[in-house]
Amino acid sequence: MSAPGSTRRRPRGRERNRALWFWTFVGPFVAGLALFTYVPLAWSVYLSLFDAHNTVSPTDFVGLDNYTAMLGDPAFRSSLVTFAVFTAFIVPATYALSLGLALAVNRLRFAQAFFRSVFFLPSACSYVVAAMVWKLSVFNGVRFGLANTVLGWFGAEPVAWLASTDPPWYWLVIVTVRLWLQAGFYMVLFLAGLQRVPVRLYEAAALDGARPGWQTFRHITFPALRATSVAVVLLLVVGAFQAFDEFYNLLSDSRGYPPYARPPLVYLYYTALGQGQDLGLGSAGAVILALIIAVVTVVQSRVSGLGRKEE
Amino acid sequence: MPAKTERTAPVRTADDALVRAGRALRLVLLIALAALFLIPFYLLVRNGLASEEEITSAGWTFFPSRPHWSNVRELFADPDVPMAHALLNSSLIAVATTAGTLLLASLAGYGLARIPYRHANAVFYAVLGTLMVPAAVTFVPSFVLVSSLGWVSTLRGLIVPTLFSAFACFVFRQYFLGFPRELEDAAQVDGLGYWRTYWRVVVPNSRPVFAAVGTIVFIGAWNSFLWPLVIGQGRSSWTAQVALSTFTTAQTINLHELFVAATASIIPLLLVFLLLQRYIVAGVERSGIDD
């Protein structure tokens, strides 16, 4: 936080004046955030300590029972594993694809804007629309799905992409939706990063005899993109934690959700918002999840040094 | 795999032919990828203009033999799904959310970046912390809160709770940290306070970042689903995404109408996107979203 001068002695009045201006600028935002984020958050923590079936003003205090029940629930634990697997897939995949796209597009001498637009365009689509196209048109399990049509040209049997657990084809569907939706956005972040790499670095490298291509990438471009990489990975991990829309729209049916590919948010949604409406248990799960996310994010930003640059 | 484009470039030799071959290969790869990326859009249009029989027929038709423009008429005349009104709602909500978010978040971002205050750090971390809390985690209490304000099924309820974007605030703060101090100093010398400096000097010089954040917020608002589904309980407050979901969750699925509706729901956004794209790119470059 750059607040030079704040440690120096200042006349009292000036400091008060600043505080006043600070809150004029920041106050409305913070007040709204407090009301619409912190109040519900505190309420969730409160609910998690009660037996709150179908009520938001419970009276039956149960201490940490909901927490032990949630941690002891194999379905919740397996949802955490699902999440870990998903993150392990999606973060490196999106990172590699968007960086690759950026590098390729950046070097284009013509039609650069066209390719950039094509890859960026999906970022405008919603998960609802994308999941719909994937589920009903690309990866539906019958003969008129695009993927199965292509398989059919090679004489293969139709595959029930979302329904078959052996092999777990549904991961292909889930991961490709998100890749399609997100790669373009992160590509733009990388493109922006690439613009900032000083040309003289490349010139110097060329003088030192570095060959264009892999060596230059390895020793010049990649290190120069470090800040961008850190931010992209952080955004990707936070995004993966919040995964809900595509899972829900791809795999839920009118009666519920299958026991596989069920990330924590989806499981909690059914626990707390379904007919079961066990708000105490659901809130406990949400608090556990929020803690995990917080720890991971803090550790990650410490390790990668996010924000160090600001000092 | 696209990361390989870099690797497959000929690095072993400076031979011109090889370099050119590498470039050609990269171009082919890019074209192939671009085609893959466009497939979903193609499917939206193809299915939207096909008859139900063509969509579900065993043999693949690349494009409907005769485009069924009547699908479009059918969609907008469907008494069960007020699509036109839903699109209008989505537009209203997206515009209002974008304007409100830009105002609130940019002010807050500037205050956090530039006004020295003892507790600024604490406030900043309190804002940043909410980035980590998935909305679904606090979903039920939020719903109860909004409903106790009497905002269910109102545009207020759909818009106001979503105006306080920690992400937007974070981006603005990062951007303003890098804003050239000389400009502000000059203004301060001229006797302008924070408020007037902000509006007269800072905002006019920051258009790209506003465009970039604005577009991201607009897309998010247009595409949000869960909140409008639960808050917008009356048909008169359905958004485009909610209207779309009525096709998929019904007992029967009307594929051609569904795809027309999906296409209709993304066209406005694609237009905004294509028009503002260069601002987004420029904005991202200058905003430090990626720093």
Place this chain on the structure above:
Amino acid sequence: MPISRRQLMAGGAGLALTGALGSACGSHTGRGGGGSSGPRLSQWYHQYGEAGTRQAVIRYAAAYKEADVRIEWRPGNYDQQTAAALLTSSGPDVFEASGPTLDQIQGGQVVDLTDLVKDVKDDFSQVVLAPKTHDGRVWGIPQLVDTQLLYYRKSMLRDAGVRPPGSLDELIDAARKLSTGKVKGLFLGNDGGASALDGTPLYAAGLGLVTDGGEVGFDDPAAARTLGKLHRLYADKSLLLGAPTDWADPGAFLQGLTAMQWSGLWALPRIRKELGDDFGVLPFPPDGPSGRPAVPVGAWTAAVSARSEHREAAKAFVKWLWIDRTDHQEDFALSYGFHVPARNSLAAKADRLKTGPAAEVVRFTKEYGGAAQPLLWTPPSRTVYQDALNRVIKGGADPEAELRAVVRKAGAELRRVRKRA
């Protein structure tokens, strides 16, 4: 396949236009007729797939003069939405429910409707009224009876030389023989059957989800034997998976993607219209020595929110529509989708249920019908059971071990709700 809407379009262009204009102007299209006075009531329905249903319920509401009833037609995950809305006072006054659930009843979220039905209680189909009754009080008025059943294509079975299956083993055999490359033998829903079948195989084995005494109903080796057989359907690749429409919709059956499909009586008019006589109906076939055909029966019910500001008016409206106005009830059950009316007296009168496959369904519903969802079978139990069933069917998991875990969890859940009572 969704001819429904297009037909409607052709038939009622004027109506369609009015609807579109009405909503375009942001007015409530579900507004009750002019001239009705009294309080404003909000009535919720889940989105029915059959064309005309929405117009019908608007018509009923408009005919009611004691209150200004507005219809909310709710798309999407209906149970989730009502559950959330019942926490607030901005929810519905009167709402359609697949429950109400035991927790909603015990939590005081719905109003006791016992006195509304007291004179006609015996006229209701007991199998659907029972799951709406707790401690002798009635919490929801059944609007209709939804029967689930197995449809099969006569011609496809004939061509494959297969007889309509009379036992679970025959069903599994038939499904295998009927599967030929692009046409599958059987469709039990896109998840392989866990959510559509639910407790049905247990009933077929002569067991149940919950015993009359309120204990877990499948703590029995026969349960594991029967559920284990279902994996063969998946292993034989006889099951249609990943169809664009799910089991409740006859789409996959009508498109010729499958020779047999588990669905409901509601789909019968569409199937008859497209296939003529080329289809037959069956209950879920029995399994094992104590097995019997299983016919799961459910009901959408009308319930009144305890948060309603006009509880008495809401109750009066429910009584008017779902008790007194038998003409509306008959129209609602028979004119759009196809359902058995919830009142025995109406069911007996319904001509359309007296012939052909519909009559057959009515017959085996009467003979074998059992509640698809007993009141004590709460959502947590259902989730853990369906998860297990899914793993057994698709993953080939050991049914005994899976069921042991379910019995433990569901047993604890049953003890919880009994304690609360």
